[in-house]
Amino acid sequence: MAKERRGKGGGTTYYDPAKDKWVAELKWVDELTGKTVKLRKYAATRKDAEELLADMVAQKARGLLSSPSRLTVRDFALEYLARKEREGVRPNTLRLLRHELGYALPSLNDPGAHDPLGRMPLQKVAPAHIRGVVDGLVGRYAPRTVRKVVAHLRALFREGVHLELVARNPVEAVRVRFPNEEKAARALEPHEVARLLEAAEASRSKDMALLLRLILATGLRRGEALALQWRDIDLDRGEVRVWRAWARVGDKGAFTSPKTPTARRVVPLPIDLLRHLRARKEELLEKLSPEEVEETFLFGGSRPLEPNSFNHYLRRLAEKAGLGRVRVHDLRHTWATLALARGVPLEVVSERLGHASPNITLGIYRHLLEEERRGWVLNLSELLGSPKTNPQA
Structure with missing residues (x-):
């Protein structure tokens, strides 16, 4: 049977006796290579072939039909x-x-x-x-x-x-569900934090105990905390400069750039943490000169701690405190959860965490903020009264 043509760019349909199939065929010239591209699809009936061809022409017009490629x-x-x-x-x-x-x-x-x-x-x-x-x-x-x-x-x-190599994303249609999936991160309750700190104070490692306290009090990432030297801490102003991270790359530890542009930040330090930092620095000054102390890493000395060592320490500490499994990221999640629960503005929490934008923070803690918002029901007399003074975040 002769091919039925539909004009330039319209394609053709015809019967292929060798395959006992109807064929929908579309040709076009690839703009990059200048070569003619031929695409065929097969159908059981002429009507199905016509529908296939119409769909191919429509996809080509919308730029959704890619040139055939052997790229794996x-x-x-x-x-x-x-x-x-x-x-x-x-x-x-x-x-x-x-x-x-x-x-x-x-x-x-x-x-x-x-x-x-x-x-x-x-x-x-x-x-x-x-x-x-x-x-x-x-x-x-x-x-x-x-x-x-x-x-x-x-x-x-x-x-x-x-890049117009494929017409659609085949992964978008795939959904993964786990009925008993463990939560991505766990926020410790205040009494659990107290038990963890109590166990840390009784442990032998002062560096590890201080690292635990630092992450719980600031929400820093593990790698950001491990990369800190004493020259990054301003005890007079009460703040820490975060500008790099220490991570495991292959079989070695290496400094890496911040995870996001906003991860380069200055984070204020709470008073109780400053007290512990001052005490630790005074101990070091008894052994080293001020210049040497400035170049010393807070956790590890002349070089940072091995990244996974704190993971092992935290696992043993949590078991000793009777808290079950506690991961390093749970400490950061705990700080953010407790801060938001006590009214610290979302923008401030996002800035302290070094998130790329407050939208990232909102996506993670939306459920918590929705619970907090339900509690903000005020009488008109309360709205008209003098505003309360909030503590500095």
Whole structure:
């Protein structure tokens, strides 16, 4: 049967006796290569082929129909990682990104690994393929890890959509749910914080106890606290300058740039923490000159503590205090939760945490703020009365 043509750019439909199928065929010239691109789709009936062709023409008009490509998911992921490196993503963040993507694309870290998704053409990936990979991860890894892998895949294919390599993001249709999933972070109650500090004061390590108190009192990230030298602490003004972080990169510790531009910040120190810092500095001045003390790290001496050492210390301390599992990030989460619960403005909490914007903070603590807002029901007489003086945050 002859092909039925619809004019330039309209495509054709015809019957292919060799395949016993109707064919919807669309041709166009690739703007980058100048080559003619031919795309065929098959259908059981002429009507279905007409509908396929109409859909192809509509997608092409909206710029959603990409030229056929042999680019695999693995190759595109390698390009994506290289681009992230050129954009200045921190080495440790880049290492984690590659490692976590590697759960879904094993050939990223081992070229010879079995990797069905990684070896698929990027344009052939459908939601069912992503669903299959994710289902294979559930049960093998923690819910938080699986969610991270899905987020990385979503970002990877989103980049493909932006570059018009694929027409849609197949990860968007995939949802991951864990009925008994552990909360991402735990906020300690005030009495639990007191028990943790009491156990720390009884421990042998003064550095670890001070580090615990610092994170609980300021909400600093572990890496930010470990990177501090005494020259970053102004005991007279009562503030600390945060400008870098100490992290594990591969098998070594290394200084990294702040996680976000706003992570470079000056954080005020509460009075009780200043008292502990002054006492610790006075102890050091009995052994070292003032110049030497300024170059000494708060936690570790001539070089920062190994990043994972505090994790082990906190685990043992929490068990001793009868608190179960407490993670380092829980300390930062605790500070933010307690601050917001006591009326510290969201913008102040966001600034102290070094979040990129208050919207990030709001997204994490929205549930807490909604609970607090329900409590703000005032009589007209209270609204018209003299405002209360709030303590400085």
